[in-house]
Amino acid sequence: MAASIRIGTSDLSIAPLALGTNVFGWTADRDASFGVLDGYVAGGANFVDTADGYSHWVPGNGGGESETIIGEWIASRGAREQLVLATKVSTHPQFSGLAASNVRAAVDASLNRLQTDRIDLYYAHFDDADTPLEETVAVFSELVDAGKIRSIGVSNYTAERVAEWFAIAKDGGYHLPVALQPLYSLVERGFESNGLREVATSEGLTVFPYYALARGFLAGKYRDAADATLPGASPRAALASEYLDDRGRRVLGALDEIAASHGVEVASVSLAWLRQQPTVGAPIASARNTEQLPALLASLDLELSAPELDALTAVSA
Numbered sequence: 001m002a003a004s005i006r007i008g009t010s011d012l013s014i015a016p017l018a019l020g021t022n023v024f025g026w027t028a029d030r031d032a033s034f035g036v037l038d039g040y041v042a043g044g045a046n047f048v049d050t051a052d053g054y055s056h057w058v059p060g061n062g063g064g065e066s067e068t069i070i071g072e073w074i075a076s077r078g079a080r081e082q083l084v085l086a087t088k089v090s091t092h093p094q095f096s097g098l099a100a101s102n103v104r105a106a107v108d109a110s111l112n113r114l115q116t117d118r119i120d121l122y123y124a125h126f127d128d129a130d131t132p133l134e135e136t137v138a139v140f141s142e143l144v145d146a147g148k149i150r151s152i153g154v155s156n157y158t159a160e161r162v163a164e165w166f167a168i169a170k171d172g173g174y175h176l177p178v179a180l181q182p183l184y185s186l187v188e189r190g191f192e193s194n195g196l197r198e199v200a201t202s203e204g205l206t207v208f209p210y211y212a213l214a215r216g217f218l219a220g221k222y223r224d225a226a227d228a229t230l231p232g233a234s235p236r237a238a239l240a241s242e243y244l245d246d247r248g249r250r251v252l253g254a255l256d257e258i259a260a261s262h263g264v265e266v267a268s269v270s271l272a273w274l275r276q277q278p279t280v281g282a283p284i285a286s287a288r289n290t291e292q293l294p295a296l297l298a299s300l301d302l303e304l305s306a307p308e309l310d311a312l313t314a315v316s317a
Helices: 030-042 065-077 100-114 133-146 159-172 196-203 214-219 225-229 237-243 246-262 266-275 290-301 306-315
Strands: 018-020 047-049 084-089 119-124 149-155 179-181 284-286
Touching: 018 030, 030 065, 030 290, 065 100, 084 100, 084 149, 100 119, 100 133, 119 133, 119 179, 133 149, 133 159, 159 196, 179 196, 214 237, 214 246, 214 266, 246 266, 246 306, 266 290, 266 306
Parallel strands: 018 047, 018 284, 047 084, 084 119, 119 149, 149 179
Antiparallel strands: none
């Protein structure tokens, strides 16, 4: 299995695969989510990623469903010490944005739902143009001092705004972020050219890409546009099928070849390629049932050769 890694300059150590949980309370009900968490931890991994807004977009949901399920699982298993727990603030309908008063209220609500006394990694989920960045930087640092969070992360920020966060934090003597969560995968390569990789390198940020499997496309689940309409298809299938162009088919072809040579599934190869990219600590991947977990966990043991990495990089360019 791939060696554990440290998140930035923090004292947080993780297996290099993050379990995304935006499906909890959406396409995975409570029992299915419990099964996924049980299997993920049993497989030797420990890094769970959620957000206070998951999954408010589902009819009947109000936000916080994913955190609530995770909190109930932690309580029922007595498993808090087994996890490194990441969540985010700014998208819960009742706690929108990154004003200081909102962040203070939101973190307490997340702690309550997660049934824990601290959050290991707390992200600013989306930049808030209506709140001065100085205010957000200060309140996140305040939460570290209060012991409510251990480390700070930023998600969905431009490179310029990440650099500005660091400038403000250094100038004010505030705690610095240790993690960055951008969109990045074999079919979403903008991270390499939009300045985010450079700022992650310069500031020592550990990168955790979301949509690492491109909503299931890079798991090989959608080979034809009709696959998105089959019974049992994920609600995300229509978005995944948007990658089914000539480039996407070339990527799947290369993935198929490498997966066959290793005797693993396509998803395992996709995640291994991402994990082996510069600055990346762990890809984030979700599972809505235990049947999807083995391919994710297998990526931890898969080391692609330099020619295999280069072939995937070239075909997905």
